Amino acid sequence: MTATAETQGAQMVTLRIWRGDANGGKFEDYSTPVTHGMVVLDAVHQVQATQATDLAVRWNCKAGKCGSCSAEINGRPALMCMTQLAHVLTDQPIVIEPMQAFPTIKDLVTDVSWNYEVKKRIKPFQPRKPDAPDGTWRMDQVDVDRVQEFRKCIECFLCQDVCHVLRDHHKHEEFIGPRFLVYVAALEMHPLDTADRLEDLKDRDGIGYCNITKCCTKVCPEHITITDNAIIPLKERVVDEYYDPIMRLWRLFVPKRTALPMVSS
Numbered sequence: 001m002t003a004t005a006e007t008q009g010a011q012m013v014t015l016r017i018w019r020g021d022a023n024g025g026k027f028e029d030y031s032t033p034v035t036h037g038m039v040v041l042d043a044v045h046q047v048q049a050t051q052a053t054d055l056a057v058r059w060n061c062k063a064g065k066c067g068s069c070s071a072e073i074n075g076r077p078a079l080m081c082m083t084q085l086a087h088v089l090t091d092q093p094i095v096i097e098p099m100q101a102f103p104t105i106k107d108l109v110t111d112v113s114w115n116y117e118v119k120k121r122i123k124p125f126q127p128r129k130p131d132a133p134d135g136t137w138r139m140d141q142v143d144v145d146r147v148q149e150f151r152k153c154i155e156c157f158l159c160q161d162v163c164h165v166l167r168d169h170h171k172h173e174e175f176i177g178p179r180f181l182v183y184v185a186a187l188e189m190h191p192l193d194t195a196d197r198l199e200d201l202k203d204r205d206g207i208g209y210c211n212i213t214k215c216c217t218k219v220c221p222e223h224i225t226i227t228d229n230a231i232i233p234l235k236e237r238v239v240d241e242y243y244d245p246i247m248r249l250w251r252l253f254v255p256k257r258t259a260l261p262m263v264s265s
Helices: 040-050 113-121 141-146 158-162 178-188 198-202 215-219 226-242 245-251
Strands: 011-021 024-034 070-073 076-079 094-097 104-106
Touching: 011 040, 024 040, 040 094, 070 158, 076 158, 076 215, 113 178, 158 178, 158 215, 178 198, 178 226, 198 226, 215 226, 226 245
Parallel strands: 011 094
Antiparallel strands: 011 024, 011 104, 070 076, 070 094
């Protein structure tokens, strides 16, 4: 911070940053001058440049589109590059710590590789055969539009971090989390997809663990309506397929997936 900047309205703030690795650590306080318009990532970089050159922090685009700088700011999962200091400034230190749902590598950097392993085991898109003479498909625009919301996901994994099933109960082996329920929804609701993922959702992927608190929707930087538009419709499909008494009776006489077509909820 230059002397010129300091004379143009800079104020001193304290960042309480978690320092450590997988074996443990502690919070350390750093006082640094900030000016109007700065985001939390700016202040962290300033501390890194002037006081803690070994501070580990992951970032990339600084535009809220890569999801790299996910952390917890005053206890709330958020992107550091999209959190204005003006929105979190108080007379108390600003507490910055790594995401709690994943193992810490160093300081503010966590190991999110588990998420990529989850994605690998989800059945990929399987299109139906073309249904037009020219070898193309026909579909309603409303069905095309419906899945576009889910494609906005930047995989920041803030929704995974805030989910109590992963964060507090550590059900990583039994529950894929809201990010991948959104991913499955984008596939299941696609008008051309033919793969059946409902049994996986029910058994392996643990959709029953979600009690629709909507905490994932609240932290999504892309404003995806995760709970209402993705998770609840998937839950309804699982219930229709496996727990509805009329559908269970129907299954006795009609083979699975050749019965009544799945209808978008």
